[in-house]
Amino acid sequence: MSTMSPTGVGSSAGNPPHSKVAYVRRRAVVLAAVTALVAAVCERDAESVLRRGSDSGIGDAPLDGRIALIPEPQRQRSVSMNGDTLDGAELSLSDYRGRALVVNFWASWCLPCRKETPELVASAKALAARDVELIGVVSKDHGKPQAQAFTRRFELPYPSLWDPDGSMMLGIRPRPIGLPTTLVLDRQHRVAAMVSAPITRTTLLDLVTDAVPVLVTPA
Structure with missing residues (x-):
């Protein structure tokens, strides 16, 4: 019906x-x-997100976007870090005076960190060829054994500072907003670029090229 x-x-x-x-x-x-x-x-x-400096990202405020490239005149004070690596060696950023650096903050419990680590490992050789040193910082991890197991699993070819309380992030301007965070530091060790998200090899090498063009000569 x-x-x-x-x-x-x-x-x-x-x-x-x-x-x-x-x-x-x-x-x-x-x-x-x-x-x-x-x-x-x-x-x-x-x-492609925020390939530029941001007024909200300069000073004490966190970056407004996931990627920021900071123009040279707006770069602030040099980043200073020192301490022991996971292997027990002493390391200071001042050991690399005059060289550009890539500093990656990570933790073994951080899933996005696990996602990006193979990209960082793949970038290390290319960065070294451009006279740019890659350094890790283990931030707020549960313990050294977990962090050391992480480095063995992913075969990290670069050293990582041990920062259990996350204090090494505190003096950085612009301020990192979480994990993972990757910094590109220029020759004076000022923040020239910051990524607050998992990074890829292509993005990292592009940011280094943009941030420190004097140092970079693509193969």
Whole structure:
């Protein structure tokens, strides 16, 4: 037996009116479009977000975006760090005076850190060829054994400072906003670029090229 819908369009029992079907289809199309847009924005990720200095990222405020390239006139005081590495050796950034540095803050419990570590390992040789040193900082980890197991698992070819209380982040301007965070320091060890997200090899090498062009001669 057929019934009449409120719109006057007949439908068999158990089947929705044509107007409702059309509404559902339109909604599905809109949702698909929104999903595609969100996916496209996410895919830009660390490759293209905020390739510039940000007023909100200069001074005591955290960076407003996930990537910032800080113009030379806006770079602040030099970053100073020293302490023991996971291997027990003493290390200070002043040991690398006059050289550009990449400093990566990580922790063994940090899933995004695990995601980016193979990219950092792949970058180490290319950075060394450009006279740029890569240094890790283990921040707020549960303990040295966990951090040391992490370095063995991913075969980190660079040293990592042990910073269990996260104090090495405190004096940095702009201020890092979480883990992982990667800094590109210029020859004076001022922050020239900062990434507050998992970084890729391509993004890191591009940021080094942009931040310290005098030091970089692509192969």
